[in-house]
Amino acid sequence: xxxxxxxxxxxxxxxxxxxxxxxxxxxxxxxxxxxxxxxxxxxxxxxxxxxxxxxxxxxxxxxxxxxxxxxxxxxxxxxxxxxxxxxxxxxxxxxxxxxxxxxxxxxxxxxxxxxxxxxxxxxxxxxxxxxxxxxxxxxxxxxxxxxxxxxxxxxxxxxxxxxxxxxxxxxxxxxxxxxxxxxxxxxxxxxxxxxxxxxxxxxxxxxxxxxxxxxxxxxxxxxxxxxxxxxxxxxxxxxxxxxxxxxxxxxxxxxxxxxxxxxxxxxxxxxxxxxxxxxxxxxxxxxxxxxxxxxxxxxxxxxxxxxxxxx
Amino acid sequence: xxxxxxxxxxxxxxxxxxxxxxxxxxxxxxxxxxxxxxxxxxxxxxxxxxxxxxxxxxxxxxxxxxxxxxxxxxxxxxxxxxxxxxxxxxxxxxxxxxxxxxxxxxxxxxxxxxxxxxxxxxxxxxxxxxxxxxxxxxxxxxxxxxxxxxxxxxxxxxxxxxxxxxxxxxxxxxxxxxxxxxxxxxxxxxxxxxxxxxxxxxxxxxxxxxxxxxxxxxxxxxxxxxxxxxxxxxxxxxxxxxxxxxxxxxxxxxxxxxxxxxxxxxxxxxxxxxxxxxxxxxxxxxxxxxxxxxxxxxxxxxxxxxxxxxxxxxxxxxxxxxxxxxxxxxxxxxxxxxxxxxxxxxxxxxxxxxxxxxxxxxxxxxxxxx
Numbered sequence: 001x002x003x004x005x006x007x008x009x010x011x012x013x014x015x016x017x018x019x020x021x022x023x024x025x026x027x028x029x030x031x032x033x034x035x036x037x038x039x040x041x042x043x044x045x046x047x048x049x050x051x052x053x054x055x056x057x058x059x060x061x062x063x064x065x066x067x068x069x070x071x072x073x074x075x076x077x078x079x080x081x082x083x084x085x086x087x088x089x090x091x092x093x094x095x096x097x098x099x100x101x102x103x104x105x106x107x108x109x110x111x112x113x114x115x116x117x118x119x120x121x122x123x124x125x126x127x128x129x130x131x132x133x134x135x136x137x138x139x140x141x142x143x144x145x146x147x148x149x150x151x152x153x154x155x156x157x158x159x160x161x162x163x164x165x166x167x168x169x170x171x172x173x174x175x176x177x178x179x180x181x182x183x184x185x186x187x188x189x190x191x192x193x194x195x196x197x198x199x200x201x202x203x204x205x206x207x208x209x210x211x212x213x214x215x216x217x218x219x220x221x222x223x224x225x226x227x228x229x230x231x232x233x234x235x236x237x238x239x240x241x242x243x244x245x246x247x248x249x250x251x252x253x254x255x256x257x258x259x260x261x262x263x264x265x266x267x268x269x270x271x272x273x274x275x276x277x278x279x280x281x282x283x284x285x286x287x288x289x290x291x292x293x294x295x296x297x298x299x300x301x302x303x304x305x306x307x308x309x310x311x
Numbered sequence: 312x313x314x315x316x317x318x319x320x321x322x323x324x325x326x327x328x329x330x331x332x333x334x335x336x337x338x339x340x341x342x343x344x345x346x347x348x349x350x351x352x353x354x355x356x357x358x359x360x361x362x363x364x365x366x367x368x369x370x371x372x373x374x375x376x377x378x379x380x381x382x383x384x385x386x387x388x389x390x391x392x393x394x395x396x397x398x399x400x401x402x403x404x405x406x407x408x409x410x411x412x413x414x415x416x417x418x419x420x421x422x423x424x425x426x427x428x429x430x431x432x433x434x435x436x437x438x439x440x441x442x443x444x445x446x447x448x449x450x451x452x453x454x455x456x457x458x459x460x461x462x463x464x465x466x467x468x469x470x471x472x473x474x475x476x477x478x479x480x481x482x483x484x485x486x487x488x489x490x491x492x493x494x495x496x497x498x499x500x501x502x503x504x505x506x507x508x509x510x511x512x513x514x515x516x517x518x519x520x521x522x523x524x525x526x527x528x529x530x531x532x533x534x535x536x537x538x539x540x541x542x543x544x545x546x547x548x549x550x551x552x553x554x555x556x557x558x559x560x561x562x563x564x565x566x567x568x569x570x571x572x573x574x575x576x577x578x579x580x581x582x583x584x585x586x587x588x589x590x591x592x593x594x595x596x597x598x599x600x601x602x603x604x605x606x607x608x609x610x611x612x613x614x615x616x617x618x619x620x621x622x623x624x625x626x627x628x629x630x631x632x633x634x635x636x637x638x639x640x641x642x643x644x645x646x647x648x649x650x651x652x653x654x655x656x657x658x659x660x661x662x663x664x665x666x667x668x669x670x671x672x673x674x675x676x677x678x679x680x681x
Contacts (some may be wrong), residue, residue: 112585137570180587182553182569185535186544213551214515218498235513246533247478248496248517290478292442292460302420303384 003030011044068084135174138186146171162194172203180212188216194225203235214246221252228256234236238280247290254296278306292297332389339384341391346378349402351409351433354518358405359436361413363423364461365440367454371427373590377428379413383421394421408437436471444479453488463492471506489525498534507543517552527559536567544578553587558594570609575599584609588674592681593619602607603668610674613667614681617641620664625656638680 001011007030013019013026031038134150141147141159148158148170160167175187188207194200207220221240227233240253257277281297301307334343347493349371351357357375370376377400401412403609415423419633423443429436435680437455438445444461447454452500453470456463460477471488474481483490489506496600507525510518526543529536529588535552538545544561547554553569556562561578564571570587573580574594580602582589588609593599595616604611615621623642625635635644635656642658656676669676 180569181551182535182587185552213533215517215531215552216499218516218534238648246496247460248480248494248498248512248514250464250515251478251497252480255462259494290460292458292478295442297462299422 001052004037007031007034007221008040011037011041012048014041015048016046034207037056065246082086096102134244135170135183135187137183138171138174138190142191142223148174162190166201168194175203175207176187181211181216184211184216184220188219188223192219195223195227199231205232208236209239214249217244217249218252221249221256228259234274234277241280241284242287247293250288250290250293254293259297278304282306314485334388336388337382339396340382341385341388342380342382343391343395343401344378344380346376347451348376348402348428349411351375351430353432354358354377354434355409355432356435357409357411357429357433359413359425360439361425361445362415362441363425365438365445366424367436367438367445367450368426369449369451370427370430373430374431375409375411375427375433377413378426379415381415381421382425391619393615396421404434424578428439443475462497464496480516480617483620484615492520499555503655518547536564561600575602580604583607588612593621595619595681599665599667601668602668603667606671606674608673609671610677611669611671612677612679612681615660615671616681618661620659620661620665621676622659622666623657623669624666625669625678626671627656627674627676628651628653628670628672629674634675637678639678642678 005202007027009174010023010027014024019027031041068295136149138146142257145161146157146194148167150156150158150170159164162168164170172189174183175191177183177187184207188204191200191203195204201224204220204223208217208224211217211220217240221237222231224233224236228237237253237257240249241257244250244253278301281301284297285301286293288297325604327416331453335340335668336342337541341598342625345376345392345432351425354372359377367462371570383394384434385394394416395623399412399414403410403412412583415421433452435453435455436447436450439457440457440459442461444463445458446464447468448466449468449471452665454465454472454474456472456474458476459478460479462479463474463476463481465472465483465486466542467485468483468486470635472483472486472490472492474492476494476497477540478495481492481494481499483492483501483504485503487505490501490504490508490510492509493511493513494516496512497516499510499516499518501508501510501520501523503521504523504525506523508520508523509528510530512518512534516531517534517536518529518543519537519539520527520529520631521539523538523540526541527538527541527545527547529545531540531549533551533553534549536547536549536554538547538555539557540560541556541559543559544563545556545559546583547556548565549569550567551569552566552578554564554566554571554573556564556573556575558574558579560576560577561572561580562575564583565580566584566585566587569584570590571582571584573582575597576594579589579600582591582603583605587606587611589604589606589611591604591612591634592614593616595618597616597619599619601619601629604613623639625642626637635642635654635655637644638662639658641660642656644654646654646657651654656678
């Protein structure tokens with residue numbers, strides 16, 4: 001850079017009064033002997049005067065944009081100073097991430113299409129593992145069969161009888177589907193006809209104890225009615241009696257647990273009332289506010305000469 | 312004075328107390344029976360106030376018969392008599408009703424069953440029992456039943472039915488007139504009603520009405536609602552469970568969580584579910600009116616007969632994956648642009664008619680030709 005070029009880069013700063021004393025002295029000394037630089041100074045002065053005459057409202061984002069520009073420049077300078085190796089650049093490439101995701105998706109898709117039975121986890125979508133699919137609806141079909149609509153990647157209909165293990169597994173799964181009380185109700189309704197099977201009974205007991213919908217619980221209780229003398233069913237009904245918030249549930253539970261007691265025409269006598277039930281009824285007396293349930297409980301307790309209170 | 316007169320209690324009979332009745336041994340129990348009868352005029356209203364399980368049977372002639380059966384376990388007859396306690400039966404007339412008071416004064420461990428024979432000439436039977444089930448097998452007139460807790464089971468009732476249970480199932484085989492029943496909790500079933508039906512389940516339970524000649528109103532705090540066939544409109548709501556209507560002349564159904572499945576003969580449909588699918592089937596020749604189907608999260612499927620004239624306005628706000636699937640070329644679907652919703656499908660089928668508004672926030676809208 002020759003002297004004139006260097007002086008002309010400083011003309012703006014001279015007009016703003018930003019030069020040091022020594023720099024200003026040097027510029028003035030040069031201007032005295034250089035007509036071209038004096039002409040340049042005049043042009044610069046006119047330009048400044050013209051700019052000063054304009055009322056410019058800076059945009060609100062000007063400061064933010066300026067800072068962003070500054071940040072970019074700093075980063076660019078820093079990057080230029082520390083060039084990445086070709087391997088680092090390769091790993092850092094964004095296209096590589098996208099391509100990797102696409103490759104994995106393709107492997108999964110074509111793998112499932114070409115080798116559906118390979119057992120690479122893809123078989124999780126098969127009939128034998130209903131956990132990977134969702135039962136959308138169940139309904140009785142013709143000739144005592146059952147139709148189950150499954151949500152998979154696409155819907156399909158599975159048909160068969162209750163004796164079909166696949167159908168039964170799907171129904172047991174649907175009876176616990178947390179998202180749809182209607183589906184659970186329909187499933188429990190169909191399973192009620194097969195409550196003699198232990199696994200079905202377990203599912204009905206689960207519904208009785210845990211289902212959040214009273215309608216489903218009442219349906220499950222209907223299915224368990226013939227098995228009221230079985231210990232696990234009595235235990236579940238006792239739980240209902242003590243903790244179910246619906247008085248209709250508690251009414252039915254105590255009717256079932258005490259049916260035949262004190263009838264005077266055979267059935268259970270007071271002596272036949274099991275000890276567990278006595279304890280449960282005593283516990284019930286401490287908390288029950290429904291008059292019907294209380295009355296039935298008290299009557300059974302008095303029949304066996306048991307106190308209505310616990311100590 | 313008039314009020315005093317109408318409130319005047321005219322005792323016409325006081326029967327023997329239970330302790331004077333014979334007590335007999337039946338197995339491990341002592342059983343006491345009290346029974347009697349009294350005449351009643353035609354078209355009377357009979358009211359029974361009691362405590363215990365009540366069974367009403369069809370009687371003959373002009374006599375109301377009743378039998379109170381009490382059973383108790385006791386070591387001796389004297390102990391049994393003491394437990395049975397007694398109590399009385401009193402017949403009176405109040406405000407135009409013949410009132411039978413059967414109030415056994417017995418220990419709580421005593422089981423009390425009351426059987427009442429009511430002649431056909433009685434127009435209305437009113438049963439009020441503090442606690443216990445009520446069963447009416449066959450009666451030509453109207454019934455009004457109330458129990459503090461216990462099942463209500465009705466066979467063939469010729470007139471209207473009003474009932475309330477503090478807790479327990481309500482099952483009605485047939486009623487010639489309107490049905491209006493409430494239970495605090497438990498299932499409710501009506502097989503056949505000759506008039507409108509209103510069922511309310513305050514704390515939860517399933518409701519099923521197979522057939523009703525008039526409109527049906529069903530409310531469940533939590534449970535499924537199934538209406539087979541309604542001669543009028545159906546109004547149904549549940550906080551959790553599906554709603555299913557086989558046929559009706561207008562449907563308003565709301566489920567907080569569950570599917571809504573409806574076949575509509577005529578009238579408007581207003582169906583809404585917060586979470587669940589809606590399946591609506593319009594019947595051929597149906598005289599439908601403007602309708603609205605709204606699914607918060609779920610598919611909407613409408614089956615439309617090919618000859619039915621209807622205008623469709625469908626909005627799918629699902630977002631990027633919005634879908635409106637139509638079998639009808641008349642429905643123009645405007646694809647949702649990126650980040651723009653809802654997707655809209657609209658058009659007139661067979662020249663247009665009542666407006667069918669379909670809206671889902673998360674799901675697919677299907678317009679299927681039947």
